[in-house]
Amino acid sequence: MGNVENLGARPDPVVRVxxxxxxxxxxxxxxxxxxxxxxxxxxxxxxxMCPICHSTEKSAAALSGKGVVMSYVMPVHPPAYGFAEPPxxxxxxxxxxxxxxxxxxxVEPASIRVGMPVQVSFAATSGGKAVPVFRPTEDIT
Amino acid sequence: xxxxxxxxxxxxxEFSKDSGRSEQQLAAECVTSACIDAGLDxxxxxxxxxxALDHSDEVDxxxxxxxxxxxxxxxxxxxxxxxxxxxxxxxxxxxxxxxxAVVIWRAxxxxxxxxxxxxxxxxxxxxxxxxxxxxxxxxxAQTPAAWEVLSCGTYLDTIGVTTQDLGRIxxxxxxxxxxxxxxxxxxxxxxxxxxxxxxxxxxxxLRLLDCCQESDGGVALLxxxxxxxxxxxxxxxxxxxxxxxxxxxHEIISDFYEGDLTRLHNSEAVTKRLTAAAGIAPxxxxxxxxxxxxxxxxxxQLEGFGYCGYGEAKDxxxxxxxxLDGRTPLSPNGGLxxxxxxxxxxxxxxxxxxxxxxxxxxIADAQTVFMASGVAGAILGI
Numbered sequence: 089m090g091n092v093e094n095l096g097a098r099p100d101p102v103v104r105v106x107x108x109x110x111x112x113x114x115x116x117x118x119x120x121x122x123x124x125x126x127x128x129x130x131x132x133x134x135x136x137m138c139p140i141c142h143s144t145e146k147s148a149a150a151l152s153g154k155g156v157v158m159s160y161v162m163p164v165h166p167p168a169y170g171f172a173e174p175p176x177x178x179x180x181x182x183x184x185x186x187x188x189x190x191x192x193x194x195v196e197p198a199s200i201r202v203g204m205p206v207q208v209s210f211a212a213t214s215g216g217k218a219v220p221v222f223r224p225t226e227d228i229t
Numbered sequence: 230x231x232x233x234x235x236x237x238x239x240x241x242x243e244f245s246k247d248s249g250r251s252e253q254q255l256a257a258e259c260v261t262s263a264c265i266d267a268g269l270d271x272x273x274x275x276x277x278x279x280x281a282l283d284h285s286d287e288v289d290x291x292x293x294x295x296x297x298x299x300x301x302x303x304x305x306x307x308x309x310x311x312x313x314x315x316x317x318x319x320x321x322x323x324x325x326x327x328x329x330a331v332v333i334w335r336a337x338x339x340x341x342x343x344x345x346x347x348x349x350x351x352x353x354x355x356x357x358x359x360x361x362x363x364x365x366x367x368x369x370a371q372t373p374a375a376w377e378v379l380s381c382g383t384y385l386d387t388i389g390v391t392t393q394d395l396g397r398i399x400x401x402x403x404x405x406x407x408x409x410x411x412x413x414x415x416x417x418x419x420x421x422x423x424x425x426x427x428x429x430x431x432x433x434x435l436r437l438l439d440c441c442q443e444s445d446g447g448v449a450l451l452x453x454x455x456x457x458x459x460x461x462x463x464x465x466x467x468x469x470x471x472x473x474x475x476x477x478x479h480e481i482i483s484d485f486y487e488g489d490l491t492r493l494h495n496s497e498a499v500t501k502r503l504t505a506a507a508g509i510a511p512x513x514x515x516x517x518x519x520x521x522x523x524x525x526x527x528x529x530q531l532e533g534f535g536y537c538g539y540g541e542a543k544d545x546x547x548x549x550x551x552x553l554d555g556r557t558p559l560s561p562n563g564g565l566x567x568x569x570x571x572x573x574x575x576x577x578x579x580x581x582x583x584x585x586x587x588x589x590x591x592i593a594d595a596q597t598v599f600m601a602s603g604v605a606g607a608i609l610g611i
Contacts, residue, residue: 101367104360133364133486139477158490159382161375164429165437168369169348175369179379179485187486189379191368197432202386219367 091117092210092218095193099170100215107134109148114218119208121186123149132186153208155180155222160192160200170214180206180222193221231455234320235465236609238267238451239578244413244569247341248445255336255447256285257293263449264294268462269330276301276322276331280311280572285336300328308481309520310473311335312573313605317471319452329457335574336447345443345570348372361483374431374440374523376483381525383490385434392434394543395524396424398559399438399566401551402521406563409589413444414567439524441570448574450581466584466609469597470507473605474498481604482522491540495604496533504535507608512536514597514608516583517557518576521564527551530601553590561590573602584611 092115101111113120122134126143130151137144160178168175176192178200192200193211206222213219240262242248242255256279264271274296277287281304291299301322305311312335319331339345348371365371370379384390403419406412419438427437458465474495478487488494504510511517511534519530528542536557537545545551551559562568562579569575580598582588600607 099367102363133360159379161378162432163375166347168371177368177370189365189368
């Protein structure tokens, strides 16, 4: 958990059979996506079978963790469950072409722009797990 | 004799914040009301359709209504889209000859018994749902309002929509609800200033007055054949066409993993098939019943269903085309924002009333109505 920061309370992930590899990688500080062993395509969200070649053989591919914000939302009322501070959830388009919902950290809501570049890191959850969070990579002040 | 499908009955309970009775009772009441409205004995129901999310049970609804023998039952996925997809199935069921009297219902105590709009914490790994909550909840996107903004934010930003543009939709719907005695917001119109002053639900897009309100209530339709309807009480409403499109890698409210987020791919696919089936395009109909759980939904559907061109929806609204005296009036019952949020079904009963000529805010000489729920569309006519 050396690469995982404590950023205050946040909820644990829901771990299912088909997504366990992702959350296990987070605990090692690795940001990954499902890769089909049949055709090498990447997929997110994970799924039991590749929709192109229908292989069920898959592995975890390391991603760059770089992406841009496509949209974002800050829940005000009711407050988000399990967070110490109001979170900012964002839809991120990753460099590899996948889309991923993550939490933005170290950013003022008013300074967020669609298209803003971000980089992944990891934050600890209340139950000792880890989830990806994203920070702006440019000076936006 | 014609087996063409018609809507012969509509039924509903009152809409409230606390129904004071079980969802099973609401289901039995609205289903029975739809039969009584039609003049059909509830014992003759032989098909039942509801939402996958509905908590009532076919056996229980039979036990209360006295339905004697079902030949067809189905429960439909995709949240509120079932308000329109259910009619696709009812139409097919009666036109194929499988059954003669299909009821469709949605009954919910989503305000008094649970909170549909609050963070969803039922996250069992075996949860009966798509995996979407798993990839939103831990990151703070935990409510329909939050998923809606992640889905529509790219469109709103790209087109340059303002919160005033969204507010105009809320004003239209609340103005209509204000003169509909059945509406939860009867006699409570709002101004754009009220909208701008209402508190944030989720920044940067949805204020309180952009959101439908959780409601208790039940709504039902009775679908039968044109032939059978001749012996019933009401002027039958024909289902000229009903179509839906669930496209690859798309989701319902959390629809942001596939394609160009400034367009509604599913709605565009439906529009082509529906126009061919009904012989009339959505924008050529007299009334636009467009699913309005949140105001941005209306904008993207106006474009997806062909009411206006790409990026033009905010101007289509501002130019008054959705007003009660406009070119294509929007939900004269006040919609889901103004009348109630029974998962889209109360917009369907309004569509039927408009064609019967019995609506509170009656559109003069309405001959056709478009029913939309994002991935599904139907055109009704008389």
